[in-house]
Amino acid sequence: MKNKVVSVEQAIEMIPDGAVLMIGGFLGDGTPELLVDGLIKAGKKNLTVIANDTAFPDKGIGKLIVNKLVKKVIVSHIGTNPETQKQMIEGTLEVELVPQGTLAERVRAGGFGLGGILTPTGVGTVVENGKQKITINGKEFLVETALRADFALIKAKKADFLGNLVFNYTARNFNPLMAFAANVTIVEVEELVPVGGIDPNEVHVPHAVVDYIVRGNAK
């Protein structure tokens, strides 16, 4: 069987300029920093990044912004990274804002084979601009469409060699959702255990959606 374990360099090599990436993390907590650093080192260009936020200038996805690898972000907020706002105002970075719960469902829908979801969030606000609306039992909902990516770069606490994943506390956030929603899913893990080393009840993401595993700092 295919060995999914690769080096950071091998993982990064697969990603072309212009790729659409989903990157896990919430203000950097749960972001695969080795993969982020790998993208910067390789000098990737024109990336589109789907993520919860752009973190801080010196942390997580923020570093990709500061180093100008990104042409577009689809995120729920950018308030913690002044560089994102600066590039947006300068017109060098496109920013698409999505309510956080809607973003989570759109990513999940992409991975779960759904066309999208119907949400009350955003009805009657600027978020509804350009979107279809549907009324069910007299209540209006926005049609929010599924999101997919070329690559998902995610971070887990633990994996077995098959790619079954366990996440840690608030580092879980968007990571499990993104694992399903990309053509290629690469996970950076802190701990690699033998197959059979994780209780079947405690796996957060089944190996079926994981393509490559990169060992993190704690080997």
Place this chain on the structure above:
Amino acid sequence: MKNKVVSVEQAIEMIPDGAVLMIGGFLGDGTPELLVDGLIKAGKKNLTVIANDTAFPDKGIGKLIVNKLVKKVIVSHIGTNPETQKQMIEGTLEVELVPQGTLAERVRAGGFGLGGILTPTGVGTVVENGKQKITINGKEFLVETALRADFALIKAKKADFLGNLVFNYTARNFNPLMAFAANVTIVEVEELVPVGGIDPNEVHVPHAVVDYIVRGNAK
């Protein structure tokens, strides 16, 4: 704080005739049998049951059918329970069939505050009758609306006194989804542990959605 632990009798007493119930389980695996038996003992009538299936005549939800407590079921299949088919043909039981994956998403949508989901499943089949269709990027999807219930009767392996839940293997199935989707959620558990006795990473359903806890056979 409210003590959520109640007896089977106290739990069943809350449920009026004619109630809409979601009941967990897959062919009986993961069905709260004590609560099912409680409904039968109390002689409830005209129930609507949302569940994956009607199990077998002598197991799980099947017993509710055999004892004629149910006027309508919303399920994905009835093939394992001849009594369900018999009552359907006699016209005493209404059967609404929903594709299993669609049923799971409709229940989840009900619990997660979504109006529904867009699925490719059922497009071009009898399942699309009477439903709205939406085209996204040239692909057709059915609008499948959210389901909710008055009560969810679910089964977990383990709970703490707050109601944090852990499910066991294939007994998980619809139980975690239904926990969110009812006005009142009652869980039958095999094991009750102190608050703090479950690793935060290993909880499958957070206590916020659990209203009452019934101790199962293994106290």
Place this chain on the structure above:
Amino acid sequence: MIQDPKIGRTVIAKRVALELKDGDIVNLGIGIPTLVANYIPKGVTVFFQSENGILGMGPAPEPGYEHPNLTNAGGSPVTFLPGAVAFDSATSFGLIRGGHVDITVLGGLQVDEEGHLANWMIPGKLIPGMGGAMDLVTGAKKVIVAMTHVEKGGVPKIVKKCTLPLTSVRRVNLIVTDLAVIEVTEKGLLLKEIAPETTLDEVLKYTAASLIVPEKVPTMPVTL
């Protein structure tokens, strides 16, 4: 009118805290709402939910006890209380959108006569993004806005009609400021309480929306 802004913020937090009931699931926004956690009444146990994926969040850890994978929605280290749970972002917003959060306390830029809140952007000036605010206001059982009554310079934030982009068309339930407690009712904004050291005239002067003023308006039951 309370002159010291710090005391003003404390009054807001103390007053909001009185709205919390035993067993409530509570989501606190950043800024003033965060302070509410410091004033939970005795005998009341509430569970703090944070949209990054935790229920049962405790206060900041002692120095040296910070863990990089246990943070709040502002990215700061927090702790677990007994019975805490971690979950993914979809589940977190399932709780929020699905009505499983009893109370959310959020900051505000404007609230209008219809109870509509604007709190996520100032066009051409400040576009941080909505984060989880739109889902929280749309989905939580009870929405409390905790904010200063006026902007710096005395510009009212409670207005006839929001000029800033709305967070949701779902009406908020209660507005708690350093001047007053105002309930959003079917008939309009009802003045429920006035802050200590504050007069009715001051409340009316600094409010740009119509208020329903009962004959007797009690003082907020908080100590300065």
Place this chain on the structure above:
Amino acid sequence: MIQDPKIGRTVIAKRVALELKDGDIVNLGIGIPTLVANYIPKGVTVFFQSENGILGMGPAPEPGYEHPNLTNAGGSPVTFLPGAVAFDSATSFGLIRGGHVDITVLGGLQVDEEGHLANWMIPGKLIPGMGGAMDLVTGAKKVIVAMTHVEKGGVPKIVKKCTLPLTSVRRVNLIVTDLAVIEVTEKGLLLKEIAPETTLDEVLKYTAASLIVPEKVPTMPVTL
């Protein structure tokens, strides 16, 4: 034509098993598809997914080792292989609908010239419900129909146009019967292989749909 139905079913299962590639995620329906698990080629590791919420399902346990909470989609006790995972029904169908299952093998009542499958009801006669079949056919990367070529009485199940309600408008990829292997192509149904002890004439006689028949049609590479 193979006369013994049991041998016929075995041939189908053995032939389908040759379609499985190392590392595949596979979902087997009830009936003939279940038999496929007995004939996985040497050196090929596949992972069986079952829609009730498991990936990495092993065979039936030894007597006395049955656990009530470890069953397959037919309700029968199964076992865990190393690396097995349990999940809820939404995740299970997320895997299925989302294209994360490489191959699903399902029984069939009819398949037509367009590759459409009907396998979940016979109006007025048999209405067991679609269970997970509609999601599986719509979402799996590759759909293989494993069925007898004809009904009892010799009525063809491969037809011009399905008269029974469709399971999905997504075309199946391959049909494996006790008479033939047929691929669903853009141009129509392509006869790929003929079963042992079976003639081309027999295949054509028992097929009610047009078949594209290449000059040479090999025999299925399976032993009886």
